[in-house]
Amino acid sequence: MTSAVSSQGEREQLFWDEHAPRLEGCLRRYEAGPDQNTAAMLDAVEPLAGRRVLDFACGGGVTAALLASRGAIVTALDISPTSIEQARALAARLGLTIDFIAGELSAATFAPESFDAIVGHYALHHVDLRAIAPVFAEVLVPGGRGAFVETMGLNPLLNLSRRALAGRAGVASYGSEDERPLTRADLRVLEAGIGPVKRSVGEMRFLRIFDRNVLRYRRPAASRAIGAADDVLLRLGLGALSYHQVLTVAKGRGPRA
Secondary structure, X not given: OHHHOOOHHHHHHHHHHHOOOOHHHHHHHHHHOOOHXXXXXXXXXXXXXXXXXXXXXOOOOHHHHHHHHOOOEEEEEEOOHHHHHHHHHHHHHHOOOOEEEEOOOOOXXXXXXXXXXXXXXXXXXXXXXXXXXXXXXXXXEEEEEEXXXXXXXXXXXXXXXXXXXXXXXXXXXXXXXXXXXXXXXXXXXXXXXXXXXXXXXXXXXXXXHHHHHHHOOOOHHHHHHHHHHHHHHXXXXXXXXXOEEEEEEEOOOOOOO
16 A cells, blocks of 8 residues: 555655554553663653654653653654654653644754753664754754664664565564664764764663564563573673664854864
């Protein structure tokens, strides 16, 4: 059905309208608290109390709710109206005040310097960064920060597995038609558009991807062993191999050269 839709934005809207998270699932995720990578993303934009924060591609609103619970003044935007409906329901259930907007982000969406920070949870690898990075820079205040949990295409083994195995022989495939892991070229686009990019990892997700896509978390003992092995890899300084990483970027305080 999505192949008949012409633009990437329209395909993404259709996909996420069809895959919008359910309220009860979002509540469980919120109540469980942020995973380690999400916690690192949130910590990267602290202090949050009283700060204006954009949750870009907010989905079901869990990240927006976590931000608001820390005292941020949150605007949450998503291309999917159905996801925005679920996010509004989550905020209402939790008694949180969040400004939700359904639509695509463009230069006309917000006034310049509208936000002290921008966050995104698995958002950047679904968009054209050449178009989005300058908008981020425009709506951030000087010295404003961005932090994003992202899917990365920097591990050759995972890249090969994604191309050759995902969706075949019982290996799960996740994501929309247009999403793709971020490359070093994408990181250079972010740096050119906003400022220097730093990468970090709260939880190593290398072997855990095998657990997710092949075992599908159906073997608890195996999940524990796989997680422990990934934790060792992270302690050995191999976080650059992780499929999921935290990107942080800061806008300069003066004119860019």
